[in-house]
Amino acid sequence: MxxxxxxxxxxxxxxxxxxxxxxxxxxxxxxxxxxxxxxxxxxxxxxxxxxxxxxxxxxxxxxxxxxxxxxxxxxxxxxxxxxxxxxxxxxxxxxxxxxxxxxxxxxxxxxxxxxxxxxxxxxxxxxxxxxxxxxxxxxxxxxxxxxxxxxxxxxxxxxxxxxxxxxxxxxxxxxxxxxxxxxxxxxxxxADERVKRFSPLQMVIGFLGLVLIAYGYYASTKLFDINNAGNLFNNMIIILATTIGGTFLVFRFSVAFIMNTVRLKKNGHLTVHDVLALTPIMHRMKSNAKSLTLITVLTGVSLGITTLSYISYYSSEADAYSQIPGDYILHEDQGQDFLKKLEENNIAYDKVEYRLQGVTATIAQLMAEEQKDSPFYNMEGTIYTIPLSDYQRRNPNTTIAGNDVILTNYGGYMAEMFPLEKDRNLVVSAGKLKETLHVKAIHDESIIGGTVTSGGGGPIFVVSDALFEKLSTQAKLFPWHKQTSITLQSKKDLALAEKLYEESGADAITIFDNDGNTQNYKIKSFEAERKGNIESLGLIIFTTAFLGLAFLMTTGSILYFKQMSEAEEERGAYTILRKIGFSERDIMKGIFMKQAFNFGVPLLIGLLHSYFAVKSGWFLFGSELTTPLWIAMSCYVALYAIFAVLSVGYYKKVIRESL
Amino acid sequence: MAVLIGRKVKKVYGKKSTAQEVLKGIDLEVNEGEFVGIMGPSGSGKTTLLNVLCSIDFATEGVIEINGQSLRGMKEKALANFRREQLGFIFQDYNLLDTLTVKENILLPLAISKLPKAVAESRVKELTYLLGIGDILNKYPNEISGGQKQRTSAARALITNPSMVFADEPTGALDSKSATALLKNLQSINETKKATIMMVTHDAVAASFCTRVLFLKDGLIYSELYKGDKTRQAFFQEIMHTQSVLGGDGYES
Structure with missing residues (x-):
């Protein structure tokens, strides 16, 4: 031949x-x-x-x-x-x-x-x-x-x-x-070397694995704390090393150790679950620890990346809103042409005007003591105030008196990185005026556009009308004095309104800063801003999602392949069990447990890893955490479940054939 | 009282065109407390008969009853339960699970029964004492000898107090010393516990421990020998004689 x-x-x-x-x-x-x-x-x-x-x-x-x-x-x-x-x-x-x-x-x-x-x-x-x-x-x-x-x-x-x-x-x-x-x-x-005796040393090492993971998680929550800023890279390496090392130790020692303890307690009187799930898993842990660690880490990494990119995609709307809080934002008295054109075209809209008055302050006065190393701590900046009566148009039930103020518009990345505390006093100045304000409350609603607050989500103060009048005497020192938020009543008019906005040239704004120089700004409409966000992120999201899926499919298939060969190796054991009188269904009960472990544990630890990874830095990517995280995790769980079902099916076939 | 009854048991392998009749209509009865040996040349259908009788394999035709219960028409789950509760098995290659210790292997058939732990514990004690494996209970199968493995297997077969124990070439993989020890154990269990045992073997020495030996040839029962009051030695000679009449390949192993 x-x-x-x-x-x-x-x-x-x-x-x-x-x-x-x-x-x-x-x-x-x-x-x-x-x-x-x-x-x-x-x-x-x-x-x-x-x-x-x-x-x-x-x-x-x-x-x-x-x-x-x-x-x-x-x-x-x-x-x-x-x-x-x-x-x-x-x-x-x-x-x-x-x-x-x-x-x-x-x-x-x-x-x-x-x-x-x-x-x-x-x-x-x-x-x-x-x-x-x-x-x-x-x-x-x-x-x-x-x-x-x-x-x-x-x-x-x-x-x-x-x-x-x-x-x-x-x-x-x-x-x-x-x-x-x-x-x-x-x-x-x-592959299946026997686990014989379990020494106390193994118990200690196994416990150490849990401690390492816990430490890694703890460190990840502190990763972006200001006082760690210099060691960011080192800290990341430490977190990675402790969680990955800990995962390995858990798989290599803890799992087998815990299972063996459970088993010894039974003194020989095992149940079907023990025979078909506990003991085979325990004995295979030594050879499977490496691959399970790898799969867990890959799951964690890919889920983390997918979630982060999904967060930025999901947040693109919220981010756009913090930059342009309204369908259109007009400043000062510019953009009247646009409003006229809207009326000519019978487009109904709501209009809210905010008077603005800048003050100079060090925002760090509102920060906690631990944050005093922050570069912001002693930096002076301009913060705008709006009068209460304007604020009440959207929040009619709000009242403030005297020098009490509400700090609002503060959200997203800034709010996560530099949390501010209420019930504190801060001294602000406007020209020669000096006022001590008392911050009564802190809100994150978006009111004033990013152009005014130098970036979306910058803080503003809501002050009493009397105080506003007093501050307004210094109006000339600050460039912005008025913002008009336009919200269309019907989204159907959006396409036409967008065109009119472009045509009327309302997006271009010229102002004079306090040195008398002219500054030109381009202010996009909300829709244009949102689309811009999606466009700049879209490809990243797409590629990361694609790679995440590829990772997931490979880890899932590898787990499935492993289970297939385990099923083949254990065929003999199923024959024995069926001969001595275990029915297919009895054996399957144990197999369900085994698959729940084999797919569930790497998935669970992977999910935990990625949860802490995402949690540590999600605010750099967007402003929404919970929903995208849940959606991404559910997708992963669902896809893993498919592989688990496939492998259960394979076991079923092997068991049926085994007698 | 007959524990096992087989009537006109036939077994055909393969499809119609290539059909091969391995059992051609066997009638037999095993009474309570008997130790029956089945002998015969290779290919005579010994193992097939055992598998069919113990419900691991299905008979093509004929009636099999164990303890008055017919195996025909029983569903997979019912058969499995029946095997677990009523039958015990000893196989040539031990069939122990190597991820379990000796004790766990012995207790395996009780894994889904509701027998109280104390009862199970006392049975393990009794059986392991009878079989002389009381001191290796916490070892894994790969740490013990072939003879010990087979005695573990025997203990597992007996743990449920079965109506009948089926043994397929239990001494096939053992050296003669361990084989004799095991057979003596089986014999004494047969006598003291009144356990009914059916054993397939091609070894005349092994067969001489039985109370009755059936000879199979080409799928039919060829003859039958009773030990009666004879000594084991005399019974052995008689078996050897029948075997030589039966055909040339009686001595192969």
């Missing part, structure tokens, strides 16, 4: 083993090809190009994607080879040289790769259209996507997968050459 014939026969016979590996490959090719096609698509590229450094972002993402795929395929190949160790041993036993076996398996791999690349490119071509549509939808672009088959993308994918094939072949050759005939037969058994 010739070599090629042997290859075809063994492939036909082993179809069941191959399909897993084959699908892993197809999946990788599809992912890669569709991503690359997207890059070479003119329409998509043009619309993305506007959102900044598109090509650089795409390129970086392609490299990351390639590493994910490389890692994934190598892992799948490793598992696949391990499963076939008996076959390889048998070939050696009947006298084939290792060289010949390498050639035999290389031929198989080449065939598999060619097939997978072909199928993957076809699937990838179609899925790239779907992905392009999703991308453009995220960017709120209404371009028609025409997909053309990109030969550039084809070339790039082929080159990349040929390189991958070479790496896989090296791995295979190395694996075949490294192992002896004897160990090939017991390769499957090598």
């Amino acid at each position: 010739s070599l090629s014939k042997l290859v075809f026969r063994s492939m036909k016979k082993n179809m069941k083993h191959y399909y897993l590996y084959f699908f892993a490959l197809i999946f990788s090719v599809t992912l890669y090809f569709s991503f690359v096609t997207l890059q070479h698509n003119g329409e998509v590229f043009d619309s993305v190009q506007k959102s900044g450094k598109a090509s650089a972002g795409f390129k970086a993402a392609t490299y990351i994607l390639y590493f994910i795929i490389l890692f994934f395929v190598l892992y799948a190949n490793h598992l696949f080879m391990k499963r076939r160790s008996k076959e390889i041993g048998l070939y050696q036993l009947i006298g084939m040289t290792k060289g010949l076996i390498v050639r035999l398996l290389a031929l198989e791999s080449i065939l598999l790769f060619v097939g997978a690349v072909a199928v993957g490119i076809i699937v990838g071509f179609f899925s790239s259209r779907l992905i392009a549509m999703i991308l453009l939808r995220i960017l709120e672009k209404e371009t028609l996507v025409k997909m053309t088959f990109s030969t550039q993308a084809l070339q790039q994918s082929i080159v990349v997968f040929v390189i991958l094939l070479v790496i896989v072949l090296f791995q295979m050759t190395w694996m075949i050459h490294r192992v002896s005939l004897l160990s090939l037969f017991s390769a499957a058994k090598q």
Whole structure:
């Protein structure tokens, strides 16, 4: 029999083993090809190009994607080879040289790769259209996507997968050459070394793991505290090291230790759950600790990244509102043309006017003692005040008297980084006037635009009308005196109003600062601001979501593959159990527990990791935490559940076949 | 009283065109307290018969009753329960779970029963004393010898106080010393606890511990020997004689 014939026969016979590996490959090719096609698509590229450094972002993402795929395929190949160790041993036993076996398996791999690349490119071509549509939808672009088959993308994918094939072949050759005939037969058994005795030392190490994780979490909540600012990088390294190291120690020692303690308590009288979930997990922990740690960390990282980018996407509206708190913001007495045009076109709107008066103050007077190292602590800045009567138009029930003030408009990033305290006094000045204000309350509602408060979410004071009058005598010292917020009554008029806003030139504003120089500002409409935010973030969000998904799919598949091979290894145990009188359903009860552990624990710890990671710095990315975090986490849980269900299904099949 | 009754038990493997009849209609009865051996050349259907009788495999035709209960028509779950509660098994390759200790392996069949712990504990004590494995209860299967593994397996088979114990070549993987020790154990358990045992073996020495030996040839019962009051040695000679009549391959192992 010739070599090629042997290859075809063994492939036909082993179809069941191959399909897993084959699908892993197809999946990788599809992912890669569709991503690359997207890059070479003119329409998509043009619309993305506007959102900044598109090509650089795409390129970086392609490299990351390639590493994910490389890692994934190598892992799948490793598992696949391990499963076939008996076959390889048998070939050696009947006298084939290792060289010949390498050639035999290389031929198989080449065939598999060619097939997978072909199928993957076809699937990838179609899925790239779907992905392009999703991308453009995220960017709120209404371009028609025409997909053309990109030969550039084809070339790039082929080159990349040929390189991958070479790496896989090296791995295979190395694996075949490294192992002896004897160990090939017991390769499957090598993995589960027996856990025999548990020393108190292991208990201590296991506990240390928990302590490390707890410390890492604690440190992450303090990461952006002002007094740590200088050591940001060091602190991040420490947090990463403690959480990852702690995760490993927990998997390596704590889990097995806790389980063994539970088990010893039972003094031999185990339940089905113990037999099918507790003891196998416990005994496998030693060999599984590394991969579980890796999966947990990857889950945490990818979820963290996805959540952060989702937060910025989700917050783009809120951020725009803190910059432009109203559909249109007009300043001073400019923009009257625009209002006239609105009326001419019968567009109904609400108008709120705020009189503004600046004061000079060091905001640090409102900060807590611990923050006194803050660079803001002694910096003087301009803070605007508005009179109570203007404020009451939106908040009719508010009253203040004397020198009491309400600090409002303070939200987002600033509020997170530099929390202010109420019930404090601060001294403000305006020219020669000096006043001591008492801050009665702090609110985060957006009233005054970012142009006035030098960035969205800057603080303003609501003061009594009497005080405002007094401060107004110094009006000339500060550039801004009035803001008019326009809110359309019906969103239907938005498109027309946008056009009128542009046409009337209301977006351009000229003011005189206190030195008498003119300053030109461009103030976008709320809608334009929001779209701008989405455009500048859209690509980042898209690529991170895409990579996050790729990470998730790989970690999920790896867990699934691992469970498949565990199921195969434990087939013998199921046969025994069924022979001595356990029904399929009894055994499945234990399997559910086992899967709950295998998928649930890495997911749970990964979720915790990412929760603390996101929590430590989310405010740098946007202004909404809870909703995006929950949505991203739910997506992850749902996708993990799919893999868990798949693996339960596989176990079911193995158990059914086992008798 | 008959614990096990088989009537016209037939087993056919394969589809119609390639059908191979392994059991061609076997009638047998096993009474309470009997220690029955089944012998026969390779391919005579010994293990198939045992598997069919103990409900691990299905008979193509015929009636099998254990303790008056017919196996035909029982659902998978009912059969599993029946096996767990009424039957005990000892296999050639021990079939112990290597993630469990000896004691846990012995108690395995009780994992889903509601037997009080104290009762289970006293049974473990009694059986491990009878089988001489009381001092290895906390060891893992890979830390003990083949003979000890098989005695563990025997203890597991007996822990539920089964109506019947099925043993498939229990001495097949043991050296002669451990084999003899195990068989003596089985014999004494058969005598003291009145346990009904059916054992498949191709070893005449092993068979000589039984009270009755059935010989299978080509899927049919060829003959039957009773030990009666004979010594084990005499019974052994008789078995050897029948085996040599039965066919040339009686001595292979």
